[in-house]
Amino acid sequence: MTTTAMRRTLPWLLALASLPASTLTASALTLSGRVVDSQEQRSIDGARIRVGNGEIVTSDAQGFFRLPDVAPGPRLVAVELPGGEGFTVRLQVPARPAWFVELDRARHTPPKDDDEY
Amino acid sequence: MPAEHSVQLLHLRVNGKDVTEAFKARIARQGNGPESGTPQSPLLFGASARNLSFDKPGRYEVLAEVSVDGVSRSIRNRYDVAAAPNPKAPDAASRIVFFLTDGTGLPLRTAARIASRGVFEGRARDRLAMEKMPVQGLSMTAAFDTIITDSAPGMASLVTGMKQANNALNVSPDNTPENALDNPRIETVFEYMKRVHGWKIGVVTDAFLADATPAATVAHSRSRRIYNAITQQMIGWYADGSAQPKAGYAALAELAQPLDVMLGGGAAHWMKEGNSQLADFYQYGKGGRKDVDLVADAAPKLGYGVARNVDELKAAPNNRKLLGLFTGEFRPASSGLGPDNIPGVLDRLAARGAVTIHGKSVNDAELALNLAPPKGKGCGDTVAECFRKVPMKTEMADKAIDVLEGLAGDRIGKGGGWILLVEQSQTDKLGHILEYDRVVYEVIEADNTVAAVGRKLSSLKDGKRSLRLVTSDHAQPETLGGVVLTDALVGNPGSCFTTTNNAFPLTVGSAGDSNRPCPLQDALGTFNDATPPTYTDANGDGFPDDPDPAIKLVIEDGFRPAYSTSYRTNFYPLEPAFIGKDSAGAAIDRSAIPNPKRQPEGLFMSGNLPSGNVVGGANKTGGAINTAPHAGDDVPVSADGAGASHFSGVYENTGIALRLVRALGGKGEVPAPGGGLTGW
Numbered sequence: 001m002t003t004t005a006m007r008r009t010l011p012w013l014l015a016l017a018s019l020p021a022s023t024l025t026a027s028a029l030t031l032s033g034r035v036v037d038s039q040e041q042r043s044i045d046g047a048r049i050r051v052g053n054g055e056i057v058t059s060d061a062q063g064f065f066r067l068p069d070v071a072p073g074p075r076l077v078a079v080e081l082p083g084g085e086g087f088t089v090r091l092q093v094p095a096r097p098a099w100f101v102e103l104d105r106a107r108h109t110p111p112k113d114d115d116e117y
Numbered sequence: 118m119p120a121e122h123s124v125q126l127l128h129l130r131v132n133g134k135d136v137t138e139a140f141k142a143r144i145a146r147q148g149n150g151p152e153s154g155t156p157q158s159p160l161l162f163g164a165s166a167r168n169l170s171f172d173k174p175g176r177y178e179v180l181a182e183v184s185v186d187g188v189s190r191s192i193r194n195r196y197d198v199a200a201a202p203n204p205k206a207p208d209a210a211s212r213i214v215f216f217l218t219d220g221t222g223l224p225l226r227t228a229a230r231i232a233s234r235g236v237f238e239g240r241a242r243d244r245l246a247m248e249k250m251p252v253q254g255l256s257m258t259a260a261f262d263t264i265i266t267d268s269a270p271g272m273a274s275l276v277t278g279m280k281q282a283n284n285a286l287n288v289s290p291d292n293t294p295e296n297a298l299d300n301p302r303i304e305t306v307f308e309y310m311k312r313v314h315g316w317k318i319g320v321v322t323d324a325f326l327a328d329a330t331p332a333a334t335v336a337h338s339r340s341r342r343i344y345n346a347i348t349q350q351m352i353g354w355y356a357d358g359s360a361q362p363k364a365g366y367a368a369l370a371e372l373a374q375p376l377d378v379m380l381g382g383g384a385a386h387w388m389k390e391g392n393s394q395l396a397d398f399y400q401y402g403k404g405g406r407k408d409v410d411l412v413a414d415a416a417p418k419l420g421y422g423v424a425r426n427v428d429e430l431k432a433a434p435n436n437r438k439l440l441g442l443f444t445g446e447f448r449p450a451s452s453g454l455g456p457d458n459i460p461g462v463l464d465r466l467a468a469r470g471a472v473t474i475h476g477k478s479v480n481d482a483e484l485a486l487n488l489a490p491p492k493g494k495g496c497g498d499t500v501a502e503c504f505r506k507v508p509m510k511t512e513m514a515d516k517a518i519d520v521l522e523g524l525a526g527d528r529i530g531k532g533g534g535w536i537l538l539v540e541q542s543q544t545d546k547l548g549h550i551l552e553y554d555r556v557v558y559e560v561i562e563a564d565n566t567v568a569a570v571g572r573k574l575s576s577l578k579d580g581k582r583s584l585r586l587v588t589s590d591h592a593q594p595e596t597l598g599g600v601v602l603t604d605a606l607v608g609n610p611g612s613c614f615t616t617t618n619n620a621f622p623l624t625v626g627s628a629g630d631s632n633r634p635c636p637l638q639d640a641l642g643t644f645n646d647a648t649p650p651t652y653t654d655a656n657g658d659g660f661p662d663d664p665d666p667a668i669k670l671v672i673e674d675g676f677r678p679a680y681s682t683s684y685r686t687n688f689y690p691l692e693p694a695f696i697g698k699d700s701a702g703a704a705i706d707r708s709a710i711p712n713p714k715r716q717p718e719g720l721f722m723s724g725n726l727p728s729g730n731v732v733g734g735a736n737k738t739g740g741a742i743n744t745a746p747h748a749g750d751d752v753p754v755s756a757d758g759a760g761a762s763h764f765s766g767v768y769e770n771t772g773i774a775l776r777l778v779r780a781l782g783g784k785g786e787v788p789a790p791g792g793g794l795t796g797w
Contacts, residue, residue: 032118036294038284038340043294062158063294064118100118104294106340107284 031070031093032100034063035079039106048080049103072096079103120186124162127182127189140166151299151365156292163292165301167368171198174784199278202306202781204314204532209782210584210759211534212521212577214514214570216247217275217330218563219268220545222592222750228670229560231597232661236649246568247587247755254754255767258591261285264749268545269341271590271770272333276305278774286329286347287337297339298346298361302372306777307334307536311374317524317535318376321513324542325383325457326351326442330590334538335373344386345406351376352440354415359408375419377524378517378537380430380441380508382459387411387442397493398425400447400503401456416440426496426506430516435523439516443507444496450485451689452712453550453744454543460504461543461690462558463664468504471658474686475603475665483688510562511569514539518573530579539566548593549744551693553672554664554686556595563587565659571757582759584780588773589752593745594675599647601671601684602640641671641684674745679724681711691715694724694743709743 035047043063050056051070059065072095080086087108091101129137143166149155154165162183171177177196182189203209218225226245234243260266261280270281281303282290288300310316320331327336327344336350345360353375355363363370388395390405392413409415416423424430424441433439445456446464454461466472468486470479477483479501486501496503508516514537521535529535541563547555567587574583642648650668652661664686671684680693694709709724711717726746754773756764760780764773 034292034294038294038297039342041295041297041340041343062119066118102290102294104284106342 028069028071029093029096030098031067031077032098033065033067033103034100035059035065035081035103035105036063037105044081044105046082047103050078050080051075077101077103079105079108081105085109119158119160120162121160122186123159125184126162127184128180129182130180132178140164147368151296151362152368154291154293154296154299154301157295161292165291165299167302168372171196174198174200199775199778200784202310202314202778202783204310204316204534204782206782208582208759210582210780211530211579212574212583213534213536213777213780214518214539214574214583214585215536215777216539216541216563216567216570216585216587217272218541218544218560218587218589219324219330220548220591220593220747221541221560221563221589221752222595222748223753224595224597224672225544225548225556225560226753228557228597228672229564231650232557232652232670233561233564233654233659235652245564246571247564250585250587250755250757250761252756252761252764254756254764255751256588256754256770256773257751257768258589258770259749265747266591267329267341267747268590269329269333272330273303273305274770275588275590275773276307276333276777277303278771278778279303280769280771284341285339286333286341288339290339294339297343298337298366298369300337300339302337302369304372305334306774306781307376307538308372308374310534310536310781312372315528315533317378317521318374318537319378319517319521319535320376320381320538320540321378321510321517322381322538322540322542323459323461323510324381324540324546325386325445326379326381327383327386328381328542330540330542331379331381331538335376337369337373344383345408348383348386348411349409349415351379352411352415352419352421354409354411354419356409360406377438377535378520380424380439380443380513380517382443382445383457384412384442385457387440388413394425394495398495399442399444399456400490400492400496402492412440412442427508427512428506430508430512433516433520435519437520438524439520441508441513441516444503446690447490447492447503448485448500448689449491452692453552453690454546458543458546459507461547461552461555462509462562462660463555463686464689465504465507465509466558466658466660468501471656471662472660473663474688476663477688485689510539510541510566514566514570515573518570522577530582539563539570541566544589545593547690548595550690551674551677551680551745552687552690553595554669555690556672557670558660558664561660574758584756584758584760586754586756586761586764586773586777588754590770592748592750592752594677594748595672596675598671598673599641599643600650600668602642602668603665603685642668643671673722676726676748677722677724677745678709678726678743679711680722681716681719682722683716683719685716687715692743693745 035044045061047059048056049065057065057067072093075091075093077089077091089103129140144153144164147153156163179194182191230241230245234241258266260270260283262282267283269284269286273281273287287303291300307318311318320334322331327347329341332347336347349361350373355361355370357363384399385401385404388405389410390407395401395405421438421440422433424433430441443459445458446454446460447456480487488500490500490503517537525533525535541559544556544559574580650670651666655662678694692712695712754764763776763779
């Protein structure tokens with residue numbers, strides 16, 4: 001990127017949170033992630049996450065989840081929130097040992113106001 | 118994912134120099150909490166050292182090493198840093214007007230040119246002011262995380278030089294979703310020029326002021342939608358117990374520079390619930406803040422005057438900061454804009470008696486203008502009177518420049534100056550709801566403002582050191598398909614669009630089709646049949662006198678919700694589609710149907726947004742399918758005046774920030790490696 005000598009903070013450290021604590025080496029990988037709502041500024045506890053017709057896992061108290069045995073390739077990740085609302089995220093899952101995704105409700109559901117964008 | 122044990126920072130290096138201890142000391146001084154962006158879990162790691170600068174141009178490589186459960190991991194970022202602005206340089210711009218026509222791709226410029234200037238024997242009779250500018254370029258608009266940007270990174274990338282993620286305003290993502298205000302922040306050109314050089318800064322918009330484009334000049338938030346915090350940042354009001362707290366945000370208050378002029382809509386994000394003006398003047402049925410009244414309490418303490426209509430705007434002093442909040446499109450019959458956004462150009466002109474809509478004028482019942490405002494008569498006795506008192510964009514820009522001139526004073530040209538963002542928002546908002554004819558009027562108003570501002574800048578002392586820049590944050594999937602002969606439709610309502618089973622016809626019928634005897638096929642002229650339209654401008658105001666002349670332009674979206682059309686202009690803005698509901702009134706998942714109030718006699722136009730987008734889609738910020746999405750097409754850039762030559766070419770949208778900085782006297786070369794990192 002090219003930019004000016006302006007004041008900014010250092011964003012890269014935060015990416016470190018996405019590093020998994022352990023690594024796997026199979027062709028199927030562990031998809032880790034977090035279910036959040038950036039508009040309501042919270043992580044989402046108890047969301048049910050599923051890739052395709054695979055196993056359903058539930059996010060923990062801080063919104064984190066782990067889905068084992070996700071094959072690389074284009075995948076639809078379905079998220080069902082407590083209360084029944086849901087959304088779907090399209091992911092291109094890479095052939096890496098592990099991967100982290102942030103699933104943001106605010107990004108994938110319509111805004112409450114119909115006059116933005 | 119959380120680690121099993123606390124994550125440790127091992128090394129942090131900038132161009133090989135170890136700054137680990139300085140970083141840790143900085144974080145210790147800032148303290149835990151939002152000031153450092155501290156995650157709530159001790160097993161997550163992340164900290165933001167605030168308000169640092171690369172103080173010399175060059176290439177910077179930043180390397181961090183951490184230990185995650187005993188495993189060492191590293192991450193590397195590279196920054197190419199250009200020379201900072203130097204507004205004292207003799208050729209540097211000292212006034213910049215940045216026109217942002219939201220959601221305006223090339224087809225809309227073409228349509229506005231044809232509608233306002235006309236075509237004769239294949240040649241445009243004249244060109245738009247933005248087309249006459251000597252420098253033209255193209256901007257590539259993809260966001261950090263999607264090739265289709267929304268308006269938040271769409272503008273934020275332009276004013277920072279850093280690609281950003283959808284929904285983000287001048288921040289990078291972090292791991293604390295519980296706080297959208299503590300993300301790593303990126304300074305904008307507006308902020309830099311005010312903070313370092315004392316420039317004055319302003320925004321003019323027809324959207325609500327907290328909307329993404331105007332907010333992107335100075336606000337910092339991972340979520341574009343937390344409007345109440347954003348307005349506080351825009352005016353510089355930090356208070357514990359309010360949407361934008363003070364404790365934990367000292368670095369934000371130091372970085373985010375308050376705007377000196379703000380003119381737009383959206384009073385509900387500024388006024389406290391219960392402020393009688395919200396209903397009586399601004400016609401809100403609900404809404405308003407619960408924490409603080411920025412108009413009644415903050416604005417006077419911070420030295421702002423307040424204007425609510427064109428009369429108060431013109432009367433406002435030019436030596437005082439100014440907050441203008443105008444009434445919105447509050448007609449109950451209308452949908453898609455609402456009281457947050459000021460009425461569209463066509464509707465403001467109709468209220469002024471300057472246009473008719475399909476032959477109907479201000480006093481005709483169809484336009485719903487000659488009625489009492491629904492919530493009170495604070496803005497006027499009729500809707501039309503309220504709309505007439507909403508300033509036109511040319512009036513807003515003119516006043517904003519007067520105030521910025523007054524505030525910047527005689528420092529202009531001696532290192533001082535000002536930047537003004539003039540946004541045409543409803544090129545986008547009305548495009549989302551497929552109000553194509555209205556969108557064309559929006560582009561024309563933007564262009565008229567470009568021309569008027571050009572004349573004004575020329576009249577100012579040392580006016581040649583002014584830059585006018587016109588671009589867009591993204592396109593929409595609109596294209597110019599041809600024309601329609603509206604007269605062919607008059608007198609045939611319904612007869613064209615009925616099938617034997619009374620359903621929406623899926624294709625255009627024809628006069629010879631016994632099942633659908635429809636003259637519309639003959640009325641719609643594509644390709645060889647697209648004879649030049651017949652717009653007129655008898656009153657010479659630059660706008661067509663009626664959006665429905667005998668032959669009019671037809672624009673369609675490549676990606677769109679289901680809707681129906683008779684190709685006529687709606688008498689007021691209407692959403693094209695609703696989320697479908699079953700017989701019990703419950704929303705039907707993954708379905709949108711044409712708005713039955715909008716041209717129900719029209720052709721059914723099949724929606725083509727993937728059903729998967731309905732719940733969890735990527736078609737725009739939120740995944741709604743009842744409005745059209747944004748598009749990924751490159752958008753034009755036009756420039757005129759001091760530093761304009763930098764804007765030639767095809768470049769990333771982040772390149773606009775770089776070119777602005779060059780226009781502001783920053784040198785173009787980037788030597789490597791760079792100098793140092795200051796601010797520890």
